Amino acid sequence: MTPTRKRRLTLFLGILAGVSLAVGIAIYALQDNLLYFQSPSDVIARNIEPGQKFRLGGLVERGSVQRDPQTLLASFDVTDGKETIRVEYQGILPDLFAEGQGVIAHGRLAGSGQFVADDVLAKHDETYMAPEVADALERAGHPVKKKLSDSETVASGGR
């Protein structure tokens, strides 16, 4: 390699290293602000004030979904395995909303410690399965997430 080329190569790799370092530090500093949602443990650890808007994320606790038969009001527990927060939501839940499935709710804490959601999104996980495989897993005693209509019958009929 000629000296000129070597100098250019060092220069450009140096620029790349410098920019990576700068971006790395910026991302590290902004880490908390880049969180798309807070888990129930985060909410309790950070003492989030009632009325402050944020996104709560976690799994819908099995057997916790209650729906008002007259209105669109639904309530359910969101858990991360350690802490649990009760969520109230008035509106249409997404198709993939299910017990045991991930959700992200946007809203705020009410004074009672309940979370009042303005918006509920279903969080999809990275598993893709054929329905027959899911059924086989279920029969073998591994609970698989189910759509709400199915899980409601499971909840009322006992498991």
Add this chain to the structure above:
Amino acid sequence: MSEATTSWQRIKVWFHRWGSPAWFYAASGHMIPWLWAGFALLALPGLYLGLFVAPPDYLQGDSYRIIFIHVPSAWMSMMIFALMAIFGLIGMVWRIRLAETMAICSAPIGAAFTLITLITGSLWGKPTWGTYWQWDARMTSELVLLFLYVGVLALYESIEEPRKAARAASLLALIGLVNLPIIHYSVQWWNTLHQGNTIRLNLAESSMDTSMLVPLLLLVVATKFYYAAVLLARSRSMLLHQDQHKNWPRELLVAD
């Protein structure tokens, strides 16, 4: 001179030939039909298996089939950006014109794949998550990738002299490389709405049914052939356009 040195010399000579626009124009012309054939042979069975043969997902039903377009496009959007930066670096350091051409010609292809990724993801997001768009880390960083591609092209267009323009655009591509690990690791570093990676390097650990994995992998390889074919075709026409008053195009076309 030993046998090894002479064959090394031969490889070097062969490699240097690619630097000649006339040689590149002729050689790539022979390769492009084969690349298109490879694309068709992988993409057609991949799409058939993915859209008609693979079973529906246990939770999402048929809407998950968008993955057969979304994931190959997303991977291409990142791979092409990395290759564009590498071609650009070679162009900037060694001042090889063909490397500069290939870097610039990669940008519109990569931008198209990025746009397809964002659109298919958004269409899938509505029935699955309940929203077309959220500013989570994965989606935002992929959108930044689209802006970087557009920036590379805009910078190239804004400078008159093509070789200077290509080097300026290459520098932006090199700096934009920082975004690729952010896109890839965004789902691990932060809580995101977007799910984690389904496909692992070790395929046995991938959380996907084999009947779905096979068409997906066929399309992943098919898109590489597509990129190679389009990249060579674009580079040829760019060289031909820039060199229209030189001798080699006339000689080639007259010989034909």
